Amino acid sequence: MPIIATQGLTMRFPRVTALDDLSVAVEPGVVGLVGANGAGKSTLIKILLGLLPPTSGTATVLGLDIAREGLRIRESVGFMPEYDCLPPDVSATEFVVHMARMCGLPPTAARERAADTLRHVGLYEERYRPIGGYSTGMRQRVKLAQALVHDPKLVFLDEPTNGLDPAGRDEMLDLIRRIGTEFGISVLVTSHLLGELERVCEHVVIVDGGKLLRSQAVEAYTAESGVLTVEVDDGRDTLGRHLYDQGVAVRPEGRFLVVDIAGEQTYDLVRDGVAELGLRLIRMEQRRHHIEEVFQTPPAPTAAAGGVQSGDVQEGAPR
Numbered sequence: 001m002p003i004i005a006t007q008g009l010t011m012r013f014p015r016v017t018a019l020d021d022l023s024v025a026v027e028p029g030v031v032g033l034v035g036a037n038g039a040g041k042s043t044l045i046k047i048l049l050g051l052l053p054p055t056s057g058t059a060t061v062l063g064l065d066i067a068r069e070g071l072r073i074r075e076s077v078g079f080m081p082e083y084d085c086l087p088p089d090v091s092a093t094e095f096v097v098h099m100a101r102m103c104g105l106p107p108t109a110a111r112e113r114a115a116d117t118l119r120h121v122g123l124y125e126e127r128y129r130p131i132g133g134y135s136t137g138m139r140q141r142v143k144l145a146q147a148l149v150h151d152p153k154l155v156f157l158d159e160p161t162n163g164l165d166p167a168g169r170d171e172m173l174d175l176i177r178r179i180g181t182e183f184g185i186s187v188l189v190t191s192h193l194l195g196e197l198e199r200v201c202e203h204v205v206i207v208d209g210g211k212l213l214r215s216q217a218v219e220a221y222t223a224e225s226g227v228l229t230v231e232v233d234d235g236r237d238t239l240g241r242h243l244y245d246q247g248v249a250v251r252p253e254g255r256f257l258v259v260d261i262a263g264e265q266t267y268d269l270v271r272d273g274v275a276e277l278g279l280r281l282i283r284m285e286q287r288r289h290h291i292e293e294v295f296q297t298p299p300a301p302t303a304a305a306g307g308v309q310s311g312d313v314q315e316g317a318p319r
């Protein structure tokens with residue numbers, strides 16, 4: 001059963017259509033929702049939580065109807081909002097216990113769950129300090145902890161890496177991956193950075209101007225390319241010249257050789273060349289695309305899609 005299913009979801013504000021006839025089904029797992037700023041991601045989350053009635057269309061979350069069962073959805077779904085909404089004068093423990101109590105947990109269970117959750121997000125040592133003195137990364141972790149404290153089946157994480165430095169972003173992405181793999185909680189995570197979603201998500205939904213552009217497994221975005229990456233220990237140029245003499249299309253790229261694949265024989269030529277020259281082969285693998293490369297050449301317009309304009313969706317940090 002899909003964890004989220006929308007049909008013709010439309011949200012019109014007086015000056016802008018934030019969601020435009022959006023129909024999508026999302027299966028359990030770690031799922032990315034990507035789009036430029038203003039694409040409609042936060043609006044979709046608010047509608048899915050039953051907090052904002054759509055202009056038209058229907059949706060279910062965990063099989064529950066957003067129009068009739070908003071409260072039950074919010075019992076089963078955790079939400080990490082995009083913007084900072086934390087009280088500065090209380091500690092992370094006090095805040096997360098309070099949120100657990102708001103979700104209906106009895107006092108002792110709330111304290112235990114808060115302590116466990118804060119440990120999972122890496123805030124155990126600092127949990128008694130007032131939130132006002134926390135760094136951006138620590139504040140993001142408090143927001144994440146309160147989303148997880150009532151043991152939800154699904155969490156919505158709205159731009160969880162916002163404002164983080166590269167190291168903080170890596171740690172947050174690692175946490176998100178663990179939420180999916182170790183805790184078995186499904187995740188819908190939004191970002192305007194395609195590259196970072198590729199690292200943690202199994203499936204990515206792309207919205208642009210409130211319309212669905214694509215909904216695909218990450219594997220499908222990153223299908224194998226027609227080139228081989230070859231790395232040898234000392235002798236890159238020797239091997240390159242050797243392959244060139246055999247009629248292979250080859251070029252250097254950093255410490256690698258990039259070889260166009262012209263059938264099975266390309267693998268044989270590389271392997272034989274390495275053996276003949278007495279080199280040590282470190283790697284030979286078919287290169288995969290990165291998601292953002294898919295958007296450098298917009299796909300032929302399909303359905304409602306008009307193609308992503310370059311710059312609409314930013315690339316992630318270099319990997």
Ligand SMILES: Nc1ncnc2c1ncn2[C@@H]1O[C@H](COP(=O)(O)OP(=O)(O)OP(=O)(O)O)[C@@H](O)[C@H]1O
Nearest residue numbers: 013014016018035036037038039040041042043044
């Ligand atoms: N309450 C509102 N009233 C009027 N317009 C709104 C309201 N909420 C959102 N919008 C508009 O709807 C569009 C989509 O906004 P939304 O916040 O959903 O985008 P987003 O993809 O989450 O982008 P961001 O990451 O910048 O928040 C924007 O043009 C925004 O200005």
